[in-house]
Amino acid sequence: MDELLSPILSKYNYWVYITLMMIGLYAMIAKSNLVKKIIGMNILQTAVILFYVSIGAKQGATIPIIRHGHEGAAAHAVRAADYINPLPHVLMLTAIVVSVATLGVALALAIRIYRQYGTLEEDDIATRITGDIRKSP
Amino acid sequence: MRLFALIIVSGCGFLLIYGTADFPRWADPAAPACTHVSDYYIEKSEEQTCVPNIVTAILADYRGYDTMFETTVIFGAGVACFFLLRNYRRKAPEFRLYRHVPTGITFRIEKGGKFPDDSAEFKRIDSLWTPQDIIIETAVRLLIPFIQIFALYVIAHGHHSPGGGFQGGVILGASIILFAISKDLRSAITRIGEQTSGLLCSTGVFVYVGTGTLCLLLGANFLDYGALAGLFHSTTAMARSHGIMIVEIGVGISVMAVMVCLYYIISSAGNMDEGL
Numbered sequence: 001m002d003e004l005l006s007p008i009l010s011k012y013n014y015w016v017y018i019t020l021m022m023i024g025l026y027a028m029i030a031k032s033n034l035v036k037k038i039i040g041m042n043i044l045q046t047a048v049i050l051f052y053v054s055i056g057a058k059q060g061a062t063i064p065i066i067r068h069g070h071e072g073a074a075a076h077a078v079r080a081a082d083y084i085n086p087l088p089h090v091l092m093l094t095a096i097v098v099s100v101a102t103l104g105v106a107l108a109l110a111i112r113i114y115r116q117y118g119t120l121e122e123d124d125i126a127t128r129i130t131g132d133i134r135k136s137p
Numbered sequence: 138m139r140l141f142a143l144i145i146v147s148g149c150g151f152l153l154i155y156g157t158a159d160f161p162r163w164a165d166p167a168a169p170a171c172t173h174v175s176d177y178y179i180e181k182s183e184e185q186t187c188v189p190n191i192v193t194a195i196l197a198d199y200r201g202y203d204t205m206f207e208t209t210v211i212f213g214a215g216v217a218c219f220f221l222l223r224n225y226r227r228k229a230p231e232f233r234l235y236r237h238v239p240t241g242i243t244f245r246i247e248k249g250g251k252f253p254d255d256s257a258e259f260k261r262i263d264s265l266w267t268p269q270d271i272i273i274e275t276a277v278r279l280l281i282p283f284i285q286i287f288a289l290y291v292i293a294h295g296h297h298s299p300g301g302g303f304q305g306g307v308i309l310g311a312s313i314i315l316f317a318i319s320k321d322l323r324s325a326i327t328r329i330g331e332q333t334s335g336l337l338c339s340t341g342v343f344v345y346v347g348t349g350t351l352c353l354l355l356g357a358n359f360l361d362y363g364a365l366a367g368l369f370h371s372t373t374a375m376a377r378s379h380g381i382m383i384v385e386i387g388v389g390i391s392v393m394a395v396m397v398c399l400y401y402i403i404s405s406a407g408n409m410d411e412g413l
Contacts, residue, residue, distance in 0.1 A: 010162035015154070022150040030142035057164040058171055064191040065298065066183045078183065080176035081166055086191040087175050090200060093192065094207040097303045097392060101214030104399040108218040111406050 013054035020047035032122040034113065038106045045099040049092045056088035064089065187378040188296045196301060197381040197388075201360040204384075205345050208391050212342050215395040219335075222407030230410075234262045263321055263411040277319035284312040292389045296378065302385035306341075306392025313393075314400045322405055322412035331401065331409060334394045341391020348383050 008015070020043060027040025064086035066078060114120055117128045161168035178195055188194040196204050233252060235244045238260055246252055253259040292305030317325035349360040357364030362380025363373040371379070404412030 007158075011157050011160060013163045014157040014160060018150055018153045018157075021153070022146050025149065026142055026146045029145065030139050054163065055168065055170045058166045059164045061166070063299070064179065066189040066191065078180050080179040083179045083191065085171040085175040086178055086195055088170070089192045090195045093196060093301070093303055094204060097307065098207060098210055098214075100307075101211045101395065101399075104403060105214050105217050105221070107403050108221040111403065112221050115406070 013057075014051070017047045017051040017054065020044075020050065034110050034120045034122065038103065038110065041106065042099065042103060045095070045102075049095060049099075052088040052092045052095075056085040058084045185374055185377065186381065187372075187374045188381060190296055190298065190300075192299075193295050193301050193381060193385070197384045198360075198362065198377055201349070201384070204388065205349065205360070208342055208345055208388050211395050212338050212391060215335075215338050215398045218399055218402050222402050223409075224407040227408055230264065232264070234264060236260045236262050261323065265411075273319050277315055281312050281316055284315070285309060288312065288389075288393075292385060293382075295385055296382070302388030303392055305385075306389040307396060309389065309393040310396025310400075313397050317400065317404075317412070322401065323410065326401065326409060329397060331398075334398045334401070337390050337394035338398060339391075341387045341389070341394065344387030344390065345384050348380060348387070352380075 024040045024042070024044030024047060027043065028037050031037055031040065058081070061082055061084045064083045066083070110120060113125065117125045119125060119128075161170075165171075178191055178199065182191045182194040182199075183189060186194045186198055188198075229248065232245050232247050235246060235253060236242070236259070237244065238258055243262070244259075288305045288308035290305075291300035291308060292302055295301035295305070313325065313329060316328075348362070352361050352364045353359050355364040355367065362377045362384075364376075365380050366373045366376035369376050369379050401409060401412070406412075
């Protein structure tokens with residue numbers, strides 16, 4: 001039993017991010033409402049952020065802020081094993097804000113589409129577009 | 138369609154789960170991601186930049202280009218929303234609603250009627266009539282100064298504690314959005330106008346790029362804050378710390394303004410008169 005569980009328990013962070021990512025992907029593919037697609041996109045982004053943050057973790061290490069750092073630079077030796085990996089945190093810090101920005105642009109596009117076609121349902125928009133094309137000549 | 142999506146999604150999920158077999162276990166100190174360059178950053182960043190918070194040091198110094206273009210992406214998102222939605226050719230609404238503040242009576246003035254000036258007695262309200270809520274207004278008025286001070290603290294103390302320009306900017310923007318939600322969009326726009334927020338968006342990016350260019354003019358590489366040592370009369374490492382501070386302030390201004398801009402435009406669907 002232990003042999004069966006240990007590979008799952010030692011990698012559960014990947015399972016969580018895969019689950020979230022699949023939920024987001026499913027929403028983006030299967031849902032026909034544009035707002036639901038945007039929400040799916042956000043869930044997918046969150047899954048990627050979780051994945052990156054989780055690979056930064058280290059057993060027995062603390063947050064990446066040097067202890068007693070303000071008492072003078074290089075007064076003490078810094079061991080890399082004492083601090084978790086700061087790099088994924090940096091990458092995700094910017095990714096979070098950029099995801100807000102992409103969410104803003106996506107919502108702006110959705111408002112624009114709603115103004116043009118009066119609906120956010122993908123199928124209705126498609127029929128309106130083909131109807132417009134048939135009408136125009 | 139749903140079945141098709143389910144097949145694709147579960148296929149993807151299976152492949153990803155199959156791939157985790159080769160991944161290092163969670164929190165493994167010997168994982169490939171935690172070895173090569175990460176150790177260098179942890180051991181050297183304080184010596185080279187005088188910033189105890191390694192994340193801030195990497196964000197604004199080692200990966201300065203990345204953050205600069207990230208700020209530009211946010212600025213671009215604000216500009217994109219503006220061009221997608223801003224609507225200047227909107228005809229005047231059919232009627233306006235005014236509230237007589239002392240009595241609480243609401244007036245509906247049709248087109249062609251005389252609109253009263255906004256004063257202490259008459260207040261224009263949104264066409265979707267909202268009741269006056271003194272509890273929310275008072276609570277928010279008490280909260281906003283503390284939120285803004287906390288935001289400034291997060292920006293200014295980003296060297297020594299978790300924080301920095303992005304987080305502080307978002308909190309600062311949230312305080313303004315909270316104000317706009319608690320009163321109405323018009324009173325927020327009279328305080329921080331459309332032009333002001335647009336100018337602040339570009340000011341932040343300009344501060345960032347300007348700092349980089351200043352380093353270039355002083356004879357170093359672009360965004361190599363060590364060149365500012367002569368200006369600050371300090372050591373090279375301390376100059377990097379100051380350079381990171383300036384850049385973080387720029388990022389904070391830009392992020393705050395973009396958040397406010399996005400809220401104004403999206404909540405009012407581009408009309409900038411009434412929103413949530």
